[in-house]
Amino acid sequence: MIKEEMVNRVALAVSDTVLNVANLTGGYSIIINSNFAYVDAVNDVNFYAKNDEVLGIAGESGCGKSTLLKILYGYTKPPLIVKKGNVILKINEQTIDILTLKDRTSIWWRYISYIPQNSMNVLNPIQRIREHFIETIRTHIDVDIDEAYKMAREYVESVGLSKEILNAYPHQLSGGMRQRVVITLALMLKPRVVLADEPTTAVDVVVQRGVLQMLLDKQRELRNTLILVTHDMGVQAMVTNRILIMYAGKGVELGATNDIFEDPLHPYTKALIESLPRIGDKTLRRGLAGQPPDLINPPPGCRFHPRCSYAMDICRREEPPIIKIGKERFVSCWLYVKR
Amino acid sequence: MSSVLLEVKNISKIFRYGLFGFEFKAVDNVSLTLEDKPFIFTVAGESGSGKTTLARIILGVHTPEYGEILYRGRNIHRLKGEDLIWFRKEVQAVFQDPYASFNPLKKVYDYLYETAKNVAKISENEIEANIEEVLKRVGLSLEKVKGRYPSEFSGGELQRVSVARALITRPRLIIADEPVSMLDASLRVTIVNLFKEFKDDLKISFMYITHDLSTAYYISDYIAIMYRGWIVEQGPVEKVFTEPLHPYTQTLLLSAPMPDPKWREKWLKAIKLTTSIEEKEFLAKGCKYASRCPNAMKKCFEQTPLEFIVNGVKVKCWLYEK
Ligand SMILES: Nc1ncnc2c1ncn2[C@@H]1O[C@H](COP(=O)(O)OP(=O)(O)OP(=O)(O)O)[C@@H](O)[C@H]1O
Ligand SMILES: Nc1ncnc2c1ncn2[C@@H]1O[C@H](COP(=O)(O)OP(=O)(O)OP(=O)(O)O)[C@@H](O)[C@H]1O
Ligand SMILES: [Mg+2]
Ligand SMILES: [Mg+2]
Numbered sequence: 258m259i260k261e262e263m264v265n266r267v268a269l270a271v272s273d274t275v276l277n278v279a280n281l282t283g284g285y286s287i288i289i290n291s292n293f294a295y296v297d298a299v300n301d302v303n304f305y306a307k308n309d310e311v312l313g314i315a316g317e318s319g320c321g322k323s324t325l326l327k328i329l330y331g332y333t334k335p336p337l338i339v340k341k342g343n344v345i346l347k348i349n350e351q352t353i354d355i356l357t358l359k360d361r362t363s364i365w366w367r368y369i370s371y372i373p374q375n376s377m378n379v380l381n382p383i384q385r386i387r388e389h390f391i392e393t394i395r396t397h398i399d400v401d402i403d404e405a406y407k408m409a410r411e412y413v414e415s416v417g418l419s420k421e422i423l424n425a426y427p428h429q430l431s432g433g434m435r436q437r438v439v440i441t442l443a444l445m446l447k448p449r450v451v452l453a454d455e456p457t458t459a460v461d462v463v464v465q466r467g468v469l470q471m472l473l474d475k476q477r478e479l480r481n482t483l484i485l486v487t488h489d490m491g492v493q494a495m496v497t498n499r500i501l502i503m504y505a506g507k508g509v510e511l512g513a514t515n516d517i518f519e520d521p522l523h524p525y526t527k528a529l530i531e532s533l534p535r536i537g538d539k540t541l542r543r544g545l546a547g548q549p550p551d552l553i554n555p556p557p558g559c560r561f562h563p564r565c566s567y568a569m570d571i572c573r574r575e576e577p578p579i580i581k582i583g584k585e586r587f588v589s590c591w592l593y594v595k596r
Numbered sequence: 597m598s599s600v601l602l603e604v605k606n607i608s609k610i611f612r613y614g615l616f617g618f619e620f621k622a623v624d625n626v627s628l629t630l631e632d633k634p635f636i637f638t639v640a641g642e643s644g645s646g647k648t649t650l651a652r653i654i655l656g657v658h659t660p661e662y663g664e665i666l667y668r669g670r671n672i673h674r675l676k677g678e679d680l681i682w683f684r685k686e687v688q689a690v691f692q693d694p695y696a697s698f699n700p701l702k703k704v705y706d707y708l709y710e711t712a713k714n715v716a717k718i719s720e721n722e723i724e725a726n727i728e729e730v731l732k733r734v735g736l737s738l739e740k741v742k743g744r745y746p747s748e749f750s751g752g753e754l755q756r757v758s759v760a761r762a763l764i765t766r767p768r769l770i771i772a773d774e775p776v777s778m779l780d781a782s783l784r785v786t787i788v789n790l791f792k793e794f795k796d797d798l799k800i801s802f803m804y805i806t807h808d809l810s811t812a813y814y815i816s817d818y819i820a821i822m823y824r825g826w827i828v829e830q831g832p833v834e835k836v837f838t839e840p841l842h843p844y845t846q847t848l849l850l851s852a853p854m855p856d857p858k859w860r861e862k863w864l865k866a867i868k869l870t871t872s873i874e875e876k877e878f879l880a881k882g883c884k885y886a887s888r889c890p891n892a893m894k895k896c897f898e899q900t901p902l903e904f905i906v907n908g909v910k911v912k913c914w915l916y917e918k
Binding site: 319431433458459462466473488489490492494496536538541544 | 640641642643644645750751752753774777778779780781782783784785786789807809810811813814837838847848849851852853854855856857859860863864
């Protein structure tokens with residue numbers, strides 16, 4: 258069954274795909290007022306990521322972006338569970354499904370790495386930056402401490418940071434500097450896929466630009482794939498090649514960044530783009546009306562229908578299929594189904 | 597002559613820095629004025645430049661080592677008793693992380709109730725009607741809020757509750773410290789539109805602290821840019837955005853990501869970031885921006901810049917010395 262679906266989905270993907278995500282469904286199994294409940298945070302999500310690209314993921318707060326990233330990394334522990342789907346990673350002509358892989362740590366850092374949300378706080382406060390690097394190197398490469406330290410020094414300088422920072426404790430560095438350290442660590446072993454979750458929130462735009470530039474420089478150098486989650490549409494416009502738009506646990510639109518901004522297809526994407534204020538333009542913007550859906554009880558049919566000004570009968574009853582519109586452009590909306 | 601609502605006069609706040617134990621001025625000789633008319637005053641700038649510290653000083657949470665703050669002509673750090681209650685009613689706050697502003701074990705309604713009872717001193721039989729009214733203002737309802745805990749709200753909803761709570765006391769000034777940074781684009785606009793609406797309808801002034809320059813431009817009348825404890829530039833928002841004077845403001849505006857891929861080429865042009873531990877710069881002589889400034893002159897490394905007024909904009913930079 259899953260195999261057959263896979264064939265379908267793989268057909269969507271293009272030849273230089275490095276990561277193929279098919280029918281991915283997962284969420285949180287929790288207890289509320291002593292009843293079991295399930296937060297349907299990622300539901301039947303499909304997309305692919307290519308070699309040498311920056312793929313953005315955007316969507317409302319709480320729509321499931323971080324959850325999706327955790328599942329892609331294979332970082333699934335209760336209450337987060339995966340119900341179905343595949344995350345196929347291509348490593349040197351071989352393909353593996355991250356979700357069925359027994360020992361995921363064998364691919365972490367080396368082939369796929371993950372920069373979690375709030376990364377400025379993930380460093381161990383009682384360890385110097387040096388120890389973080391040495392430990393990471395030594396779990397993957399068989400070298401002694403001195404050799405690892407030497408590698409760390411060379412590497413840190415190669416990304417334009419000063420060696421000095423290796424001797425600092427995390428709290429001695431500014432938030433922006435800590436973010437750069439975490440990113441530097443995540444990129445050290447030259448992974449093919451880098452998952453970055455809001456790597457630059459809560460810093461000023463000068464620091465933000467520096468952090469993003471460092472990520473981009475590395476991506477270009479390694480010609481690998483950067484998957485960047487952020488709800489900051491300015492950042493999406495400045496750094497991504499393609500964007501996946503999520504709404505309430507669903508992938509609703511996928512396309513080239515230019516197309517998403519210039520000609521958004523899905524009504525949610527349209528509303529999102531229209532809500533963005535721009536410097537130099539004070540005309541009134543409107544946020545999306547209505548409430549974000551409750552993912553424990555998502556609306557039937559299309560999850561966006563209660564807030565959609567184009568909603569038709571069928572939208573209230575049936576989930577929309579994914580429609581391919583032109584090259585590498587997908588949208589999941591009944592408005593685009595020809596009947 | 598219109599009277600003055602808030603006057604911040606030469607404020608400095610000294611903190612001790614971490615392990616090193618050296619002292620530095622997180623807010624360094626800052627002055628600003630809010631006239632007594634509905635007004636949105638944005639404070640933007642570098643991370644760690646003292647924006648939150650400044651907000652806390654104005655709210656009376658921190659006491660400054662130097663300078664004074666006058667609210668309607670009265671030094672807020674000397675208020676006692678009735679006057680203090682009056683001040684807490686007049687000046688309200690909204691903070692960045694809505695989940696951190698609410699006690700997770702306390703129902704959200706109770707929180708509103710306490711503000712109505714203890715701060716606004718509303719009589720018991722009018723409290724509910726008051727709460728209902730402020731909730732309606734932010735697009736929520738009593739039914740939606742009653743009986744629920746903070747964890748049962750989305751970030752955007754909770755942030756709207758924070759704004760509603762601030763309205764209960766019918767304040768004249770709301771200090772909003774990064775009220776939208778956790779929210780997505782659409783919710784951001786919803787919240788800042790509320791600020792604009794309250795300014796126009798309820799005659800409330802705002803001090804809006806943010807890293808989001810697009811919403812800052814969108815709603816504010818006036819902007820101050822902070823760097824390392826200094827306000828390096830302040831003026832009407834239109835002027836500062838179209839013709840930034842201070843070299844730091846120029847870099848800041850060039851770095852703002854634009855929600856339009858056409859800007860990408862311009863934005864991607866490399867900037868140099870410092871690569872060393874930055875704290876030393878707090879102690880540097882002369883202008884704190886000199887070591888990064890493309891236009892730095894010898895004087896900049898030796899003498900603290902004075903403030904010059906150019907075309908209605910105040911700028912703390914030797915380049916503008918006549
Ligand atoms: N540990 C958890 N237990 C239960 N529910 C959770 C947990 N973590 C997240 N959720 C819920 O799952 C949904 C998706 O959350 P997620 O963190 O993936 O959103 P997001 O898109 O990353 O949001 P943001 O932009 O605010 O970071 C939300 O409704 C959230 O409340
Ligand atoms: N209670 C404190 N004790 C010591 N140092 C402090 C304290 N509070 C803040 N600081 C330091 O003072 C400086 C200014 O901090 P502040 O939080 O005011 O900056 P900010 O401009 O609000 O930054 P951000 O944009 O990151 O919110 C920082 O270097 C900070 O580490
Ligand atoms: Mg998230
Ligand atoms: Mg702050």
